[in-house]
Amino acid sequence: MTPSSILLTSPDDILGAVPYLLGFHPADSLVVIAFAGRGARGRLRVTTRWDLPFPPGALDQLVPLLRREEVTHTILAGFGEGTLVTPAIDEAVRLLTDAGIGVIEALRAEGSRYWSYVCNQLECCPPEGRPYDAVAGEVAARATIGGLVALPDRETLERSVAPVQGGARAKMREATRLVAADVRARLIGTPDPDQVPGEFVAEGLARVRRSVERFHGRGRLPDHEAARLGVDLAVVRVRDEAWTLMDDDTQDTHIALWADLTRRLEPSFVPPVASLLSAAAWRRGDCALAGIAVERALAADPSYSMANLLARGLRALVSPEILRRRMPTPEELDASMGPPKMEWLHPMLSLLDDHTLLTR
Template sequence: MTPEPCLTLVSPADILAAIPYLVGFHPADSLIVIGMADDQVQIAARWNLPLPPDALTPLLPVLDREKTTELILVGYGPGPLVTPAIDKARTLATRTGVKVAEALRAENGRYWSYVCDRPECCPPTGTPYDPTSSPVAAQATVHGMVALPSRQALERTIAPFPGPVRMSMRTATAGAIAEVRSRLSRSTDVEAFARTFVAEGLVRVRSAIAAHAAGARLDDTEAAKLGLDLTIIRVRDEAWTLIDDTHVPLWKDLTRRLEPRFVPAAASLLAMSSWRAGDSVLAVIALERALTIDPAYSMANLLMQALQHLLSPAMLRGRLPTPAELDTAMGTPSAAWLLPLTTLLDDPQESATA
């Protein structure tokens, strides 16, 4: 939802060249809604087609919030799939008084306009276009924007690391689990152990963020221990309160390296940092990863609702609690805080879909 670097959109071909960079990949079977204000892109939202009922309803408050004056609508796919979605979007624009500057359908390297019926410029057979030949593609590249071939390609950027990396992390995770179990079995005071374990986790979160800022990468043992730490809500929320859009690489790395059952917290933090950085598409994909593993994971569900309602991450500015406020609200660590971790320690089955 964050405005992108300035891209000059003069023609339908320019619009079609810009969209893959605005959403991060070349879409298919999709509706794209671009909201403009003062000749700047303020909204770039995407939906799968066919549209679910009321899918566009969250756009209503967004158009007002972003003071949108014009919409550009683009549907990717065959006419019977795209046209109903374009019609719904145009109806919504009419209700809000926002002008539809352009409405296009794109399929197999050709586009058709819903707002132009002049055959000399918009022939019924469509107009060929090449998104790679537009100056917009060069502009986007200069600005560091990336367009992957498909949504599946973007999903692969946070997929689990395979091969030796996976085996090494599996060994490190087994070692971290064995250490926690050993400490728990030797402990005569579980409440004291919980306080110690949470304190260590808070230190590890801050150390990981500091190491990332310094350009370092956690080794497998550190990563595995942090994965266990993040199952504790107070430890995870420490990372949440400190979240910054520069933290995306850290949480992406953890999302890819951790054993699946420990991924939901890291993937949710990746979603949060991506959302803050303006990459709502990656945020949604990260949340899908978290919810595939644990459909009841509350942080992922809350963030998914925010993204589905096209909320701006700016709404969180000044609203996240500080670590001190978390301590006050949550109180002293107790043995009950360890339940999410101990449940996972006792469940060695890994999700095959993660």
């Protein structure tokens, strides 16, 4: 089921669709579903969510976002107690009405019941609310048949990219130690240091392409290959090449690959892969996963520039379409960055030194 095929004809449909539009069942949240075009078959343009309660000014970017997306009408859905949801719905309705954007339905769901802020007919919207089933409804059933998944909550989504532990972590740590020692020895022992940057970058770019192709066939990387790719991506030119390889046909593959590496790599090597995961998820319109991935990157390195760039874009509700339109090609990267330089490798060498010290 793609966004263009979702037909929402009742509050039950709306509340049944929300978890699949977000990827998880929301709690204490305001969700805005926005459409372009007139009539019942308006095209879904964007779905956004805010935690409740939100701070003053949290919705300031909502109207600019909807105008960029040429939105004509919206549906609002709040999840939680009335004291939490009603002020948020009121503020959203005010902003949208002032902007000339229609609100065709506004709902509050709590437990297994919902209330409408738009309908005042007692026969269909009684004071005690109407019962609904977010799991077994018609839209939920069609979404499940279509292969979509709605996780129980945001915490479950966070756990899906949380670091592996136990034996898997020990094996990955040992693989990283061996890879770090091998790469350091090779770089130190090279007879021609001037050739190092070009060879390292070229080999790293080739490994990135092979890894994407392998994951496209659902092949998980062995620990030593995952660790080696983590070292490669610590070089910005290699990371940026991986970024340029994302397109509509491969974005799901990129999400799977970078999510797997975000879980498995040692913390110091996480920022590049978590940032790539964020970019791929954002490109697909999955801003919840994109935000969680950015949090993982910044937790490992608060100064990591790509993660901070993505975080600013997510906070400003920048459309993922911008990522598609402005993505440079590998040839443009080569032209802008010039021939490989030794300074490109310095951050990676620093990580290797730190990891070697930590694992002795």
